[in-house]
Amino acid sequence: MTMKKLHTLIIGSGASGLCAAVRLDSLGVAPLAVYTEGLKMGTSLNTGSDKQTYYKLGMYGTEADSPELMAEDLIAGGSVHGDIALAEAAMSVPAFSHLAALGVPFPHDEYGQYIGYKTDHDPKRRATSCGPYTSRDMCRALTAELKRRAISVMEYKNAVRLLKDPETNRCIGAVFADRLTGELEAVLAENVVFAVGGPGGLYATSVYPKVHTGAIGLALEIGAETRNLAESQYGLASLKFRWNVSGSYMQVLPRFVSVDQNGTEREFLREYFSSTAEMYDMIFLKGYQWPFAAGHVPGSSLIDIFTYVETVERGNRVYLDYRSDPEDFDFDSLGEETQLYLTRSNAFGNTPLERLQKMNMPAIELYAAHGIKLESEMLEIAVCAQHNNGGLAADKWWESTNLSHFFPVGEVNGSHGVTRPGGSAFNAGQAGAFRAAERIAGNKSSPLPRNAEKIAEAALSELQHQTNLDAQLDWRKERMEFQQRMSRAGAFIRSAENVTAALSEARQQYQRLLQDGLGGLKPDDYTETLRNRQLCLAHLYYLTSIAEQIKTSGSRGGSIVLSENGIPIHNGLESKWKLAPEDPAYRKKMMLCHAGKDGTPEISWENCREVPHPDGWFETVWKEYREGKLHE
Template structure:
């Protein structure tokens, strides 16, 4: 076991983590350590296609109030109006900031920033970059800034495995595993920021890459932090109906925003039967419309017809979608795209304020891993990139106002007891992880997915408990794959337990046995008591 002391640790290298590091570096002369379990340019953020919301002063059709109204309506009663307004008011500054870091948002022939429309937005307000590669464009620009900053240290191929929580329930650092060498390191820090993204890999069908295993949410919950609204999973209605490397290629909502139409394999439009807004209704409504049509008629997928969009516009706006479809033998200029729903985003997560503060002192969260009550029960398209940039900026300001001396090694009993668990090898039976992961993902998709019932949720929870008993590695694991499975088990349990508690249907959470929406909207919370120190 190695040891290190540093003022700030950021776990995760997507847009939320990178942006936090950059803003923090601008406000402090101290070292900032980024821990990423992959390379710097591989994250969930990279796959964000649609764009980022911007309430720009030159867009006279739009306003903060209009964006707040759209966000509240999509959030189905669980979006905090003050949070929505706080984030919306800062969107223009956030966009200008990203541009200053080298993000080149797409422009019209008149050199004006192009704005597109997405589902449940009342006006065009979505900025995009690289046509349909906004997440990748932002991430590459931020990576370039981070790599040139001498104050920012990067641990690549490094897995965070447990948070150091002392006897006063304060976070004091993190234990990490170097995946290349197999060596563990205890990193003492005054501030630990979780920016690990989502957990789409808990489902058999997802648009998320293989690294999206809910690590940060699981770490925080294990440490005693409160998690909120974990039952609210956003299933994107239109993922390409082919799987590659454990995920499905997203067909951005912007395609429908530009005029593409959803149809059955028989060529019939259908979404208007479920909502008067049709193809541009909120994502949960469009997803369930597709789900019920597929189930009712036995379709394997539905079709997205792009023939209504001019060819030149398709080429300019969606080059990556065209390429991905071509790789699967689909010429979207001649044939519609086969699509079906897939897990895409988690509205819940670690409960935080708009400054990233969790229920534990010294522990913070930004991006998809956190839950500020901005997205409510159903995220409005392209609000997520805006939230992570605004919250990251606020968090950096908060931390810069604190006295962050380099911490010393701890003599706390609880911390030392945890460290000792990672210094020993108490391995017995070695399970084959791959089939266990597949069983978990198939169970979650079939019994805790788009449509849920009490009976199926209880069956899913039974499977999770059985898999945990078979796995039997509550602390030290043999490798990164086992740690990711440990995270998936925790995340799955949190989703199921939260879904069981919510005996209603609201936003992204649909209970077939409780199809009505309650008059009173309440958040759900889960937390666990810390284990006593027995060392």
């Protein structure tokens, strides 16, 4: 067991943690270090889509844009604080330019104008992309900068406990288990930047990379407040290699094939549509309305529901088949929009694959690079968990609302609301890193409390003590249990009955995990056993928030609520498929979830703050800035 002291500790090396480290270093904060499971882990490095999107302020042509205009669009979906949205929008240009200057290949024209396109929930052309691997490009450029700056990176370190001074409610560091040796290390720090990503490890049906689990539960263990946990995104994705099948994967009109336990194949979508053309038009629309959306039911999100019925309720497997068109496929009978798009893209061909070859060859090569040949095999898909719009609650400097010196940045920070413009997760991660770094650098020295070492020693010896009792539970089985529970009751199809049952099972499982020992485990199993505890606690918080959402706001954003008194969704679905309408009043509120007096999750609400419209005067803003008044 060892102990170290830093000025600032960064946990996590995704795009947001790396950016925070670079910014802190450039603002002169030292000593600092990044502690991470590994530079090859996390979502940013290991994921993408056909055109992975980065949302930024408009910087092209004559279309006017400004931080306030962008902030209004960031809050448009509801349940977002305006001041945080304004900070995210204001940081957009510096954060984007930082990445571009570090060599991230965002495309620009011959004059240096960064071109953009429209993404979902985006009224302007603010989105940009480097191709399928934008976030990987970001990570690589940032990692190279960390190396140039010789910022210390500690790999194979799993945070297993956050340290808090209970008297001041301040975060003072973390305990790490070394994945290779099992050795415990306490790191005390004046500030902790918590960049551990989204809750990928909570779902069985997931497009988060397999290597990414997230660690929001560590913050919940020490009582950090959360916001909007019930707001997540789900969408169609391939399973063998986890990848979103958005955009051109749908627009080239593949066949949706279901295979039952006997191996019998059928095009299951046909039973829901009155004509082949109607079915194909809906598949086409699914391409650019990729995430499941309550607002697209009825509409293109029916495709997700029909896929869910086929996989989850009927127990069949669903595949996309690009190898052939059915006999009744008739280009001329397709809707105008579908025909126009395929014509303009010059995407003609006798099979979906031929159309995809013309429209987006890299989309085929990507699967080939992962051992999947679309020309000779079908691609298995399901509706997968992809992103959490909610997360830990923080202020406009990305400091936790109830835990001082603790800065959740990146996906673990719940700055988004019911919906968000596609690509704004990356912007929020970089903006948060900039803001947290500026706050930390701007704060006068804030020495650790005198009892900090004692708190760390107590945590270390408590963990040590737990090794006196041998572990009885199999962490893999336990993990599968809560992942399956979340995919069943806490994903995009929700009902009061399911969530109530899931909550009761979740509480029992959490108690069971807490009572088990930590003795006799190999280093890797020790880490995963501890990880299960925080993930299991996290799923209790998510389910609690979802139960409240079912009672209050109803169907909205990335999920729908089924209710006996709801509106029938589609006449091809069973009678239980009735949608509880949304109560729009809740778009002006934010759901918080935090530890109550007895330590169990408790809900409260706060009203959304408006976007501020400061009409500043340069000399006064400059003076306040010069005098460090921003951080008083």
